[in-house]
Amino acid sequence: MATITLDHLDKLYPNGYHAITDVNLDIEDGEFVILVGPSGCGKSxxxxxxxxxxxxxxxxxxxxxxxxxxxxxxxxDIAMVFQSYALYPHMTVRENIAFPLKLAHLPKSEVNEKIAEVSASLGLDEYLDRKPAQLSGGQRQRVAMGRAIVRRPKVFLMDEPLSNLDAKLRVQMRGEIARLQKDLGVTTVYVTHDQTEAMTLGDRVVVMRKGVIQQAGSPDELYRNPRNLFVAGFIGSPSMNFVPGRLIDRTTVATGFGDIRLPEELAALATRATGESVILGIRPEDFDDAYLVDPAVADRGTTIEVTLDMVESTGADRFIHFRAPERHAPADHLREAAQDAGVDDLGGELVARVTNASQVRPGMQMNLWFDPRSLHLFDGESGDSLRQETVS
Incomplete structure (x- = not known):
């Protein structure tokens, strides 16, 4: 077991490319930390x-x-698990797992004991005499993990180990990795570009962009309290909706949907904005079909009228796609940050997630309801959150 401290870490290549810039991070003993971000962000x-x-x-x-x-x-004293498995094709599963132990010149009895222990924990007993070509992708990944686990290193490093697996197997392997890490208590750093994988696996998630850590925190903290527009857009599926607007008397935001009054706690924070330009954020799951909202709470919320471009049904939910009637153009650097987070059209196409009780179809108009207290507010110049400090 080990602690890892990254103190003002930099990586500058000879060609002048700055891959990692001033990274500061303390990883606790036994902690499971996820590095996540878009391709090219510097996580690997x-x-x-x-x-x-x-x-x-x-x-x-x-x-x-x-x-x-x-x-x-x-x-x-670090063990790595790669996306490509990196198994020796001419060796059996037993021989692949035993390889690092033989390099350490351990006695044969101890080698066999450790192989049996790891094989049992990973469900590999019946495959020990097979070669990698005779295994499925998930089985090969378990062998790669077994080879890393067997020598009990201080630190596990995993670089997108599930990327080659199909969706169902990825979910299964996520559960196995989480269980193993908890059982072993080994400090683990795990790289992925999949924010869902990051949110379901890690004790702490580190979001990166262009070689810089944007925010590090628990999955709940990143979801509820994103530090800036990039983190807000990257964390959550579907992505957070962004609506550019203009502050009116620091209490109301003028948008393409009309004037939206801020709740008291957000209005107080609006004074932090560098100018009148702001961006409202609301997650798809914070919308409701206004027709289905309980009348007892309807007056506490805000209703907007939208025209539906597309409706996707997943059985339990419907994803409603619509556009703002008009918008205030966001700054170019914020548009770029949103694109890096997977939001291609900042303030353009928006998505609401409602229950399948909502009887809607493309082309129709409907009213969407939301509680203003669920809103996020970002500075229109810097993209920084104005409400971050108010969320526990």
Whole structure:
């Protein structure tokens, strides 16, 4: 077990590309930390720096308080699991798992004991004499994990280990990885581009963009209290809706849907905005079909009229796609941040998630209801959240 400290870590390549910029992160002993972000954000580079596979060009990295900047990968007592499995095709499952133990020159009896223990925990007993080509993708991934687990390293590093699996198997393997990590209590750093995977696996999630940590926190914290527009758009599926607007007397936001009055706690924070330009955020699941809202609470919310472009049914829910009638153009750098988060048209296409009791179809008009207290408010210039500090 180990703690990992990243202290002002930098990675600058000879061609001038700054892959990692001033990363500061403390990973506790036994913690399961997820690095997540879009392709090219630097998460795999950072993982490789922890592993010793990439040189550190600035800052300091410590494992259990010991500086390891110049320590080779083999001397860091770290085990990695890759997307590609990296199994030896000519070896059986037993031989693949045993390989790191044989390199350590452990007695045969101890090797067999450790293989039996790991094989039982991963459900590999019946496959021990098979070769990788005779296994499914999920079985091969379990073998790769077994090879990492068997020597009980201080740290596990996993680089998108489930990317090659189909959707159903990914869900199954997520559960197995979470169980194993909890049982073993080994400090684990896990890289993924899948925010759903990140939210369901990690004790703490680190969201990255362009080599910079945007926010680190528990899954609930990132969902309820995103630090900026990028994190808000990246975390959640479907993505948060963004509606550019203009502040009126710091209490109301003028939008394409009309004037939306802010709840008292948001109105108080609106004074932090650098100007009149703001962006309202609301998650798809915070909308309701106004026709189905309990009359006892309807007056507490806000209703907007929309024209439906598309309706998707998933059985229990319907995803309603619509557009704002008009909008205030957001700043270009915020549009870029939203695109990095997967929101291609900031303030354009919006989505509401309602129950299947809502009888709607494309082309019709309907009223959507939401509680203004569910709104997020972002500065129209910086993209920073104005409500972050008010959420517990």
């Amino acid at each position: 580079t950072l993982l490789n720096m922890i592993a010793g596979l990439e040189d550190i060009t600035g800052g300091e990295m410590r494992i259990d308080g010991k500086v390891v900047n110049d320590l080779s990968a083999r001397d860091r």
